[in-house]
Amino acid sequence: MLKNMKTVLFVSVLAATSLLASNSTDYTKGKQVFDKWCVHCHGIGMPATNALRIVYKETNISPVLEQRKDLDAEFVKFIVRHGRYSMPFFRKTEINDEQLKNLALYLSTKNKK
Amino acid sequence: MSKKEEIILPNGVNKEDFLKAISEIEKIVGTKWVFKTKEDLDLYRDAYSPYWDELEEPIPSLAIAPKKVEEIQEIVRIANKYTLPIFPISTGKNLGYGSSAPNNRGDVVIDLKRMNKIIEVNDKRNYCILEPGVSYFDLYEYCEKNNLNVIMDIPDPGWGSPVGNSLDHGWGYTYGQYRDHFGAHCGMEVVLANGEVMRTAMGALPGSKTFAENKYGYGPYLDGLFSQSNFGIVTKMGFWMMPKPEHYTLAVLTVPKRDDLIPLVEIMNYLEDSSIIGWPLYRSPLNPEYGKPMNPELKSYLTSKNGKPDIDKIQDYAIRNDIPYWQIDIPVYGNKDSVEANINYIKQRFTKAIDGAKVKVIEDYDLPLTKKQAKSLKHKVTLGIPNLEIFWLSTRGENFGPKDGHVWFSPIIPRDGKELLKCQEIYIDTFHELGMESMITPFSHPRTWMYRAFCFMIGFANSRTDKEKNEQMRKVYTTMVKVAAKHGWGDYRAAPPFQDAVSGVYNFNNNILKRFTQELKDTIDPNGILAPGRGGIWPKRLRGDKNA
Ligand SMILES: Cc1cc2nc3c(=O)[nH]c(=O)nc-3n(C[C@H](O)[C@H](O)[C@H](O)COP(=O)(O)OP(=O)(O)OC[C@H]3O[C@@H](n4cnc5c(N)ncnc54)[C@H](O)[C@@H]3O)c2cc1C
16 A cells, blocks of 8 residues: 555656656747747837837836736737737747747746746 | 638639649648648738738638648649649748738648758858748858858848748848849749749759859849749749958938938949948938827928928928938948948048038947847848847837738839939828828938839838728829829839739830730640739739730
């Protein structure tokens, strides 16, 4: 019984670690997607950031996406696939579903750690 | 896709054949790379479409993303079998001129983004050979990582591709000969409408060692046939690159008066055509900083003379407030000594010829730039550093909301100050006649990337929510095309809905240019499968009375 418990514990620790590990590689991959596709408009001093600064003027929401604490993964995915104002939507040959998932993970968890 | 439409079909193809074609294509490229759901196809809409959500909006029936030339050949063969209209894009970032959408609703997009090999970059003989999916960002990263001593001339948005951009006659920002992106290309590989692969110029010589160095090889120069047209799917292109300069200086010239533009342009043309300077960026400091409102006094003079601008009052306002009428940023490349000597010469030329002209150096760097210098560079594109900063021009300002995008009206006018001032007047009159606020003022500047000609551009805002606004914009756009043509100005490029109108004014000798290209089309692409209507060239089966 004890032996079984130990095994279960061991296996679940192993699973949790590998889950964490896979989350952390997904997270890093998400950042790579951000650096390839998003930072050029959403980086500090860039046009989308400047526009969002006006939108969030009276609030404590940061105009810099990478500093946001409130971003929801589904919202990130929606914007990438539907665009917003002059930001066009992105095709799957540019950002595929897997990369989009990683990007959404990155942006939605970066400041919640 | 409208709610009633179950599925969009390619023009002239029935559902049964379409489904058969899809299953044959899936065997070639794999199901993963054949996009057929509404959700996926919506990603191929033109985000800046002047027909957004209307029945005429060009949404594809299918998108295919091949990886290899052989796959494209097979797709073309299937397209012939089913008379499937196919429309190639490279990176599909042609925003303002069609984005990643096809010319017509239902045309099948061939998305070449996955064909992204940098085949060669040579920084001793200064060229590169690329596949269509390679973006300016990709190429820059490759050159920097490999410490290569060359730069690519780039357009403002870095996410497009040398292949796609040059095939639509795009422009950039260094020396004139590189700014003309199609002109700076050298060598092409193309899949023809019958599925055969052709290499042009030196590429036609098996084992040739100068594919990207000699444009002509032997025989007629055919490359031009494949730009703004529909005679083939380009799968490789060579480009001439510019060696990195040792030194870079940005000077700013200011002049006080509107008419100073006339001698100014003449001197600038001399400097440019002698390769003393790079791309001169013309602006007027009378325009407010982006997003800020225009000074109300100045604004009032835009309509104070019977609804039209009072030029004397505007000039007087500029002088009283010590605001230069024109400002030109001038990049100079070379080594430290030659740049310094050229700057002195530039100063001398302008100050001697124009009263009150001033030249000031605002950036002066040895290359390679430090990271900090590169980041703060006023015009990154003048050193081939790709970015997306230009998108400021459609974003929200303090004073107004964001735009959904814009459709470019881009007529070519002579590189001549007098003609520019005349062009301002004609556009202002046209807006006046249309009863609209003029988007052009007596201090609107020319776009100068086009080597040896100006472009006097208007970015008409499109909307993804307001159909009436789009309809109005389409009306103004087509009026402008006609007005411009009457004065000898013709667009250099246009979004799909305007390509017939634009190509229609190039009608010397009873449309011989169009009739000639159509004759070619009927011979080279008898089934009319390649990008029907692209550049105003229609295959026989779809021509109807479009240009009888
Ligand atoms: C804010 C803003 C600024 C801009 N600034 C510039 C600028 O400075 N300079 C400039 O030139 N443009 C500019 N543009 C227009 C456009 O964004 C760029 O020209 C862009 O590079 C074009 O997209 P692309 O390179 O992805 O070409 P693609 O979209 O891939 O191709 C353009 C067209 O060429 C044809 N084509 C593409 N590939 C092939 C092929 N392999 N075979 C046959 N035909 C093909 C197709 O008809 C296609 O629609 C600007 C646009 C915006 C919105």
